[in-house]
Amino acid sequence: MPIQLMRQTDQPLYLQVAEQLRQQIESGELAPQTRLPASRILAKKLGVNRITIVNAYAELEAEGLVTSRVGSGTFVAVNEDAPPPASPLWRGTLSPRRPWNANQMVAEMMRLARQPGVISFAGGAPASDLLPVHELRRALNEAMRRDGAALLQYEEAAGYLPLRETIAAQLQQQRIPVNGQDILITSGCQQALDVTLNVLTRGSDDNLIVVEDPCYLGFLDILSAHRMTPVGVPVDAQGMQVERLEQIILRHRPRLIYTNPSFHNPTGTTLSLARRRALLEVATRYGVPILEDACYDMLYYEGQPLPSLKSLDTADLVFHAGGYGKTLAPGLRIGYLAAPSAWQERVIAAKQTADILTSPLNQHALHAYLQSGHYDEHLCLTRRVYRERRDLMIAAVQRYFPAEATWRCPTGGMYLWLEMPPSGPTATDLYLAGINYNVAFAIGSVFSASGPFSHALRLNFATPAADEIEEGMRRLGKAWKELLTRSLNVPQPSQRCAVPIL
Ligand SMILES: Cc1ncc(COP(=O)(O)O)c(C=O)c1O
CATH class of the missing domain: 3.40.640.10 (Type I PLP-dependent aspartate aminotransferase-like (Major domain))
Structure with missing residues (x-):
């Protein structure tokens, strides 16, 4: 399964991996039901972050080219349009192509948030450092x-x-x-x-x-x-x-x-x-x-x-x-x-x-x-810390994000909803770019059954510690600038993945 990565190009690494695997699957080089290497192993072999491989596999899964089975790994899917083999051995193991639903999004967000080294603004968890x-x-x-x-x-x-x-x-x-x-x-x-x-x-x-x-x-x-x-x-x-x-x-x-x-x-x-x-x-x-x-x-x-x-x-x-x-x-x-x-x-x-x-x-x-009697005390502490983190995040938005980005200051809760300029890259583009900098957030469009909010980001300011908020937002701002400078090379809508990967 040879894969060659070109680090000097604008194409994100995960897309390069996905593209080469896609070619190998479509040419039959990788036969249906072949087990792909575990993401950790392939990442090590290629010298990339494991999330690069996870995203490449997610891309292929969204296209129906591979399926993942909990606890077993990722397998080349059987082509449902192809005539069935003479002996229907595959029956029962083929997982049907399912649309990407909210449940999978939540699962994916929570999984990503747990990847070592990733600063995650994606999930809905309270701060671990405050758990009593x-x-x-x-x-x-x-x-x-x-x-x-x-x-x-x-x-x-x-x-x-x-x-x-x-x-x-x-x-x-x-x-x-x-x-x-x-x-x-x-x-x-x-x-x-x-x-x-x-x-x-x-x-x-x-x-x-x-x-x-x-x-x-x-x-x-x-x-x-x-x-x-x-x-x-x-x-x-x-x-x-x-x-x-x-x-x-x-x-x-x-x-x-x-x-x-x-x-x-x-x-x-x-x-x-x-x-x-x-x-x-x-x-x-x-x-x-x-x-x-x-x-x-x-x-x-x-x-x-x-x-x-x-x-x-x-x-x-x-x-x-x-x-x-x-x-x-x-x-x-x-x-x-x-x-x-x-x-x-x-x-x-x-x-x-x-x-x-x-x-x-x-x-x-x-x-x-x-x-x-500890609950009231705990609530007071939580409110104070989350409020400080909210303010830090807003300060970081002002420091690292374009002036056209808009938001409303939440008076409670855990989330900042940030709307990026509609003329720029989408939240999905930014998410994918951000992943290469080990930072994650939730893409706005996943929160809507009707599909708008393509330029909105939901940022959880409560979970990360103060220094992570600063560093994570700096990385996101950098990913945004990088996307802007190569905006001519951002894939056109038809080429973008139809499914946001979270
Ligand atoms: C609006 C809303 N309702 C309900 C829940 C579920 O909360 P619980 O963990 O208590 O089931 C969440 C969790 O994120 C939420 O954001």
Whole structure:
């Protein structure tokens, strides 16, 4: 499998590798089902970064020329258009060509973020240096000592009642009128979203769901798993453009309006109070339930946060989903759902069907941790550090990026949404160039079912340390300048990979 790289040309190394492998596959030199060398081995052989090979393989996979099987490696795909061989030995091993979906994007982002040496602004993880390891270890020990075998048994599907009561007390402080019985413990906020979709869309022919455009990628993925179609409402400085909703409701009869109103993923914007009221008003008038994703609500950096939709809801139509993934530790996998009263039994049943219950070990430990009184302190520290990192990132954007790049300063959360000049290279071009400098971010277009935002970048400022923010943004700025200087050689749209690689 000879591959020769030319380092003096403008063509990125990963494209050179992909092109030569493509030729070898198309000429038959590399036969179907041939196992390609592991990326680490080929990278070593060619003297390049492993990510170069990973991206070359991803490029070929997007074209359907290779398939990767978890734990086994990357294989030359069988040509589906070619006549089947006389003996159908390949059946059962051929993975069908699947469109690149949100799930794969998330997986790819998380994988890339873990590559050694890469400064990643791509993922949605909280900062590792802030995870309260010692306090959680103490809480786990305390829970084990106190409740012993009960933690290792099945418990009530709705969750550990003392934890539900503690969460209800936290929500009451935000003027959400709930008690412990109204709270369903879920496996992360993600499952609270999924359970809501599950109960609301069951047995229904209407399959349209209103979402912000752009929208949280993991929710788009839930929609596709439920065979639901998103109807996107644009987002501006005040959040979702709620004034467009009535038309959409009359035209599409949506089953649900999903919104992430505070510190929105991916744009960082917050729905204004006037729009919160207008949203509730229109949803109440037409009886459309709202799913409020509140997972960033506690990460506010400036003054007091706006009231949640659930706290303003007089018609009992808001499903309020939250969790401790962004504010404490995503590995605990604990979220919650406060559903309207008419839906509470159904959401518990759906949760039970999904996974019986959320780990009692983690639930009891979280309860012990919240009882210990460390959470408020931890939240204060997290807000302060994330706010500093946000400011550092904005300063770095001003230092290293072109003056035409635009952004809005997020007043909380974890993300900066940066829009690059539309006349310049796309976010995908920059991503690919950035990877060669060991820096990654999330490409804006992946957050939209309709496909725009080709020049937008979502930058997570919370995860990297201060020096990484400075260095990562410097590298990205350099990659941008380099792209500009050779813009004549940037592939034309038809030659670009149709699928953003993340
Ligand atoms: C808007 C939004 N909702 C839900 C989730 C899922 O959170 P959890 O880890 O608590 O399941 C995420 C994670 O990135 C998110 O950004």
